[in-house]
Amino acid sequence: MRKSSTFLLFMAFCILVLATFSLHAHFSSAGGMNNRRYRAQLVQELGLTDLCLFTEARYTRHLSMADNHSAFQDHPVSLEHFPSGALTMPRQFR
Amino acid sequence: MTTPFNRHKNILEFALSSLLRRKAKNLSLLGLYSLIVFILASLIFFVHALKQEAAFILRNAPEMVVQRQLAGRHDLIPLDYLTKIRAIRGVESVTPRFWGYYYDPVFRANYTIMVPDEKPLAPGETIIGCGVARVQRIAAGDIVTFRSHTNVPILLNVREILSPESELVASDLILMSRQDFQEMFNLPRGQATDLSVTVTNPDELTTVAIKIAELFPGARPILRSEMLSTYDSLFDWRGGMITMILLSAILSFVIFACDKSSGLSAEERKEIGILKSIGWNTPDILLLKFWEGIAISLSAFMVGSILAYLHVFLFSAPFFASALKGWSVLYPEFRLVPAINAYQLAILFFLSVFPYTAATILPSWLAATVEPDAAMRS
Numbered sequence: 001m002r003k004s005s006t007f008l009l010f011m012a013f014c015i016l017v018l019a020t021f022s023l024h025a026h027f028s029s030a031g032g033m034n035n036r037r038y039r040a041q042l043v044q045e046l047g048l049t050d051l052c053l054f055t056e057a058r059y060t061r062h063l064s065m066a067d068n069h070s071a072f073q074d075h076p077v078s079l080e081h082f083p084s085g086a087l088t089m090p091r092q093f094r
Numbered sequence: 095m096t097t098p099f100n101r102h103k104n105i106l107e108f109a110l111s112s113l114l115r116r117k118a119k120n121l122s123l124l125g126l127y128s129l130i131v132f133i134l135a136s137l138i139f140f141v142h143a144l145k146q147e148a149a150f151i152l153r154n155a156p157e158m159v160v161q162r163q164l165a166g167r168h169d170l171i172p173l174d175y176l177t178k179i180r181a182i183r184g185v186e187s188v189t190p191r192f193w194g195y196y197y198d199p200v201f202r203a204n205y206t207i208m209v210p211d212e213k214p215l216a217p218g219e220t221i222i223g224c225g226v227a228r229v230q231r232i233a234a235g236d237i238v239t240f241r242s243h244t245n246v247p248i249l250l251n252v253r254e255i256l257s258p259e260s261e262l263v264a265s266d267l268i269l270m271s272r273q274d275f276q277e278m279f280n281l282p283r284g285q286a287t288d289l290s291v292t293v294t295n296p297d298e299l300t301t302v303a304i305k306i307a308e309l310f311p312g313a314r315p316i317l318r319s320e321m322l323s324t325y326d327s328l329f330d331w332r333g334g335m336i337t338m339i340l341l342s343a344i345l346s347f348v349i350f351a352c353d354k355s356s357g358l359s360a361e362e363r364k365e366i367g368i369l370k371s372i373g374w375n376t377p378d379i380l381l382l383k384f385w386e387g388i389a390i391s392l393s394a395f396m397v398g399s400i401l402a403y404l405h406v407f408l409f410s411a412p413f414f415a416s417a418l419k420g421w422s423v424l425y426p427e428f429r430l431v432p433a434i435n436a437y438q439l440a441i442l443f444f445l446s447v448f449p450y451t452a453a454t455i456l457p458s459w460l461a462a463t464v465e466p467d468a469a470m471r472s
Contacts, residue, residue, distance in 0.1 A: 002107055011393075011396065018403075024432060029432065032431035035259040039263050041154070046269070047191055047211060048155065050321070053262075056421045067167055067168050084420045084422075
C-alpha cells in the first residue's frame with residue numbers, strides 16, 4: 001500500500017475514534033446521571049457546600065467556605081505552601 | 095487522469111517519503127509534539143468534566159450559608175443570630191450547621207466531621223465516607239476510634255459506609271450524632287459552626303444577604319451562586335500550576351515553530367533545488383511543505399487527543415493524581431463522567447496544527463524562490 005493511502009487511512013481511523021469518543025461521552029453522561037443525581041441528593045440531604053478534591057488543607061477542602069486570609073495561616077508573610085494552593089484560587093469577594 | 099485529489103495524494107506521498115528519509119528526527123519530533131498535545135488535551139478534558147460535575151452537584155447546595163468572621167477568620171456563630179435572621183422578611187428557614195475538621199495522628203489524614211440534619215444518628219453511631227474506610231481499613235459494623243478534646247477515646251459503631259459514587263463529595267466525611275460531636279470538640283454552648291438559610295423567593299437572596307450583613311457586620315453570607323462560581327473558576331488559567339503547564343506548552347509550540355522558521359537544513363535546501371531543476375514550480379514545493387507540516391502536526395493532534403481521552407476518562411487521570419494529591423493522605427478515588435468541550439478542543443487544534451504548518455511553509459517559500467543551482471550549491 002502507498003504511504004499516502006496508509007496516512008489517510010490512519011487519519012480516517014483517528015477521526016473515527018474521536019467520533020466514537022464523542023458518542024461514548026454522550027451516552028456515558030446519560031448513564032452517569034444516576035450517580036450524579038445520587039451525589040446531588042447527598043449534597044442536599046447533608047447540606048454540603050464543596051467537592052472533596054483536596055483534603056490536605058482546610059481552606060482547599062472547603063474552597064467556597066474559606067476566608068481570604070486562610071492561606072497565610074501563621075503570620076501575614078507566611079507564604080502559601082500546600083501544593084493544592086497552586087491549583088486553586090480564593091473565592092472572589094462580592 | 096490527474097484529478098486534484100490524486101495530485102495532492104501524490105504530493106503527500108512524496109512528503110511522507112521525504113519525512114521518512116529523516117526518520118529519527120521526525121519521529122522524535124512527532125513524539126514530543128504528541129506529548130504536549132496530550133498534556134494540554136488531558137487538562138482540558140479533566141477540568142471541563144470536573145466543572146460540569148460541580149455545576150450539577152452544587153445546584154443542591156444550601157441557598158445561603160452565614161458565617162461569622164473574627165479577626166479575618168471563620169469563627170463560631172452564636173445561635174442568637176438564628177432568631178434575628180429568621181425575623182427578616184423573606185427568610186423561610188434558618189438551620190444551624192455543626193461541622194469541623196479532625197486530624198487523625200495515626201493515619202495522618204484530615205477528615206470532615208459533620209452532624210447530619212436530615213438523617214439524625216443515635217449516639218455511638220457513625221456513617222463514614224469511602225476514603226475514611228479505605229484509609230482506616232474498616233467496614234460497616236466495625237468500631238472506629240477518635241480522640242475527644244480531652245484526649246479520651248471515643249468509640250463509634252460504623253453503621254454504614256457511603257457508596258463509592260459519593261467519593262467526589264463525601265470521601266473524607268464522618269457523620270455522627272450531635273452528642274458525639276459535642277463530646278469530641280466541646281463547642282461552647284449556644285454556638286454553631288455556621289447557619290444555613292433558605293428564602294421564600296430565590297430572587298430575594300441577595301437582598302436578604304445584604305440585610306444579614308447590615309444586621310451583623312461580622313457575618314459573612316455565602317450564596318449558592320458563589321459556591322458555584324468558586325468551582326467554575328477552579329483550575330483557572332490564573333492558578334499557578336495551570337499557568338505553568340500552559341506556558342510550557344505554548345513555549346514548546348513556539349520553539350517548534352521557531353526551529354522550522356529559522357531556516358531549512360542544507361539537505362532540505364538541496365532537495366528543493368533538485369525538485370526545481372527537474373520541473374517542480376514554487377506552488378508545488380509549497381504544497382509539499384504544507385503536507386509535511388500537516389502530516390506531523392495533525393498526527394500529533396490526533397494521537398495526543400485520543401490518548402488524553404483514554405487517560406482522563408478510562409484511567410482516571412493517573413498523571414494528574416500526584417499533583418492533585420499534594421500532601422494529603424486521603425484522596426478521593428473518582429471517575430469523571432466523560433465530557434468533550436468541542437470549543438476548547440478546536441482552540442487546541444488551531445494552536446497545535448496551524449502555527450507549525452505555517453512555520454514550515456515560510457522558509458520553504460524563501461528557499462523555493464532562489465535559482466535551482468544556487469539552492470543546490472548552498
